[in-house]
Amino acid sequence: MAKSKNRKTFNPQWIERLKYDPKLAPPSGRMEIEDEACPGLLLRVTPRGVKSFSVIYKVPGEGGVSPNGRLLVGRQHRITLGTTPPIELKDARQQARDLMQAASEGRDPRGERREENLIRHTNTFEAVRKRFIDRIKPNVQAWKNVERVLKLHVEPHWKDKPLRDIRRAHVHEVLDALIAEGKVGTAREVKKHLSRLFNWAVDREIIVDNPVHGLKRDELGPNEEAGRALTDEELRYIWKAADGLGYPFGPMYKLLILTGQRRGEWASAMRSEVNTEKRWLEVPKARYKGGRDHIVPMADEVFSIFEGLPVWEGKDYYLLSTTDGKVPVSGFSKAKARLDAAVLKAMRKADPEAQLTDYRVHDFRVSCKSRLASLGFKPDISEAVLGHAKVGLERTYNKHEYLDEKREALAAYAKHVMEVVK
Template identity: 35%
Template sequence: MKLTPKTVEHLKAGDNRRREVWDLTLPAFGLRVYPSGRKSFFVMVRVRGEQKRKTIGTYPVVSLREARERAREIIRDAQFGILDEEPEEQTLTFDETVPMFIKLYAKPRNRGWKETERILLDKFQALSNKPLDQIRRADVVRILDDLIASGTPYRANRALSAIKKLFAWALDRGMVDVHPVAGLSPLHTEAARERVLTDTELEALMDAADTEGYPFGDLFKVLALTGQRRGEVSGMRWSEIDLERAIWTIPSARSKNKQSHDVPLAPQVVAILKSVPRFLGSDFVFTTTGRTPISGFGRAKDRIDDAVGASDWRTHDLRRTVASGMARMSIPPHVVEKVLNHKSGVISGVAAIYNRYGYEKEKRKALETWADYVEALAHASEAPVNDGPVDQGLIESA
């Protein structure tokens, strides 16, 4: 089409694909439009018998008139054989792209960016030195198939999610022309987890956590006694805790649902927190450096697995264990949801808007009842067996 200021302003790209429009006024001159909305002028010329694409600039920094004039100059210089060739821009490799993606996209938007970075660099090592625009769908599928074959299908799904985001970001920035895994469905269908630790396993876990000590052992005990998320507990700050009132306030900035959450602390949890060492000048409760919260839970969990006698559970299953345990104790579902800081559930929608009651007394009673129960497991061999009726919907939502 004939490019005009109006057409350039309103041109759109296709779905997940860039669009190239050639100018009827000046042959070999055109505009490339990306799904992100970015627009770049270019010109095609023949240099020593070989076709070359020269990028002129991006719109609206460079106007249509300026781009067309510059294109004429490049075409003229090419025909006279005096075109100064700039070195071709080298495509970044996968390894070079990941740090850029993490810094510019993942880190500002996602608190779990470290895990995303680990997945991309660890699971896709085979792509490390490959130029980003040469990575094909089959390359990624081959890696995902290997993850499934190794017995970790859910990790294959996490890996696919991470690399999909990377390529979507690279496509928007014009770093690649095609998203190689766009539309690729997860290769493994995950069933909703229902794993709940039995009383015997929970008792063994608490004993193993005692042996493990600070920081990971104490962390696992707080997880089992409060039912809060691992990231929220591991990032716990002293400034969030009032030991006299026995309450921990998770600020909205650290809460998964972006809502501040008060967690009443049972006496057993207060005792744990009073016993842990404090790093001078550090606000972190669980830390080995004083500068950052602890991370890398795998080895500690492996040691606890040996004592529990099972490895098929995850730390997030402790939330489900707390939820199901409270259900067996006839604690109302809406109180359990408040303990877990669920945004949806029994009290949701319009009811959640008008019901602003925090259920602090009910939450405290529930958590203290649960902590007493867990403590009793270590002191009474006749403690009840974990086989009572459970609210299945509550377990799945945990």
Template identity: 30%
Template sequence: MGGIQAKILKTSVDKLEPGDILYDTEIKGFVARALPSGKVSYGFRYRNGGGASKWLSLGIHGSAFTAEQARTLAKKRAGEVADNRDPVAEQEQARSEAKKEKLSGTNTVNAILDAFVKRHASKLRSQDQIEHAFDAYVRPKLGPKSIYEVKRSEIVIMLDGVEDEAGPVMADRVLAHVRKAFNWQAARDDEFKSPIVRGMARTKPKERARKRTLADEEIRDVWKALDNAVEANAVPPCYPRFVKSLMVCATRRTESARMHSSEIDGDVWTIPGERYKTKLDHVVPLTASMRALIGEKPKGNNSNSWFVFSTTHGARAFSGFSKAKKALDSEIAKIRKVEKRDAMPRWTLHDLRRTARSLMSRAKVPTDHAERVLGHVIGGVRETYDRYEYLDEKRDALEKLAGLVELILNPPADNVFQLGAAK
């Protein structure tokens, strides 16, 4: 073991024992070291213009990097030193510039989320929900940061804030969207590793399955608060109509929010399969209650088609869900405070769909027809062979639902307690 002087060639390198150092006799500073592991490392030692000793690693001997390749590289570095250059300093500068490039705007969390939405999320029916999660919770906390600098602790702090503001289920939804975006980036970026790990979720799958339905009193509170919110200019005029449609049609939030006049034919609304959960067209018979919510063509609209629930005269669908829901909850809280009642337990817009299904059972709507109103596929043989649309049956179910909602909103004076108890 020790220093050996000889021309560095494959034959001489193959004879090295662990601990041996081979100094090349032709290129000053060119060295081959036999490591304890048995591998051989090539390097180049030199002094820079200030007289400081520097060591530059050239690579590890193997099939992908031979002694001849190492010699060529050492000769090139020796030439750079002869020209008063400092190869080590130049490498450090290059790494520093590469790091700065990573920290530039093209690699911020905002930029990655933009790219993810454009190339992936835009093809999904859940695009609106994904963008809302990013805009409301992720961008304000992490948006300007480089993706290479996002830490696990920052993800956790962000989720803590979501949980405090909107509950643990929403925190898990945000986590799922961010995880997918970061994994999408990791598949395209050799150097990025997602900071999201196991154990960040706030709930278990069974806990995320909500069962909340609104009691009669709560339904009355929501309807009254919607009217109050419009009068206070806290929500746009289209918002009460939109929220009520979720109940009287038993639809999902985005399905109603993106309702378009082109989808309406007489008293039938057909939600196209490309924006419906089952990927099948869903036909909704329009009751008198729902037709009243749809209304007429918006003033100021110069086209022949429009989004029914819109703040831009039908040009774009309503999308300010979070802000409007907060305003609605605030109005509900005011009503209950004045009447000295307890605060209303946390609820979501999707709970209205679940409530509508419960009310249909209460109105004695047959189970299959109620499920068809919700767009649920009836399994088994019927799913394959039964192509009947059940329009009359669904219309009857929705009429009974509308009638029961009306009775809840305007109960006979001597029957208020009875309706609440029936719930």
């Protein structure tokens, strides 16, 4: 790979202060500097001060094979990552490393990147919003209001913007504009509907994260996304409806109800993470939200559900799967719709006019915390059960902290739930 004459270890402050210098620019007029910390990553600066990242690389094998069998690199290629801002140095370096890794494996990432960009620009906010509304129409009576709010107050800002490019800062900008106009209620509605749209997009792997998750706006009042505790009647109907779903979603919902864990803790659980001797699920930090190991003691009722799950060869398989353990379960939105339909059908057998109050799977966690308190367990125990991260020096505590207390709490809670749903 040809080396740039101008090399510098990049840092965000230096990039922000960097000015165009004609002495460092070639006849093309664009100044170009290579990152010493990530060779192959270049920063271009135009005479007008526009700064952009790009990557240069060569692919082994494109130049043929030498007489002794060595792969020869071909000509140099370049991929432009985009301007900075919005692309940050950390992201640019990661993209550059990924692209050069692909090249080192003999793959020209330009084709992959073209396909990724096609998918990215196909999934604009407008396109995703339309698909989202189409999906919720059969199950959400107020879908027209959801559509109106998104089209009127969000789409003018993001219509052609790829959903993957929307960040929390963009959400804040939309909310700031509404609040500045005195439309606090509208801002609250926008935040709520955006959160649901982004959650739907995450479930379909259109995007990786929901930018509204954890977004704090005190002026919008209490966080309506925090959820609510379910009533005994609701738990009873949901539990019985889960029976009718069968594997894998029926057991998944029951495990979530009985343990108060996040959906991902069970949906992506592997057989190797269950210690049958100690009767616990150990969620590794690699896939745990808090970035640390988390142990979930399994009460008798939970362990009984685990024992009833299908068994595949070895221990390196997913407990909940539709592919013989090869891939974790997915399609959560459709499963939730089936669950809700079964609940409403059962409710209307008792009362033809019954209505199902909206609830989320996250509400199983809220219910667990609320009922642990009513069972006499202190907040620090319920927080440990739910796996909420500690702050400061407490984060250094051993992952087995409160293990006995968690086991006792979850055992009591499981017995309580079984009494409620019987």
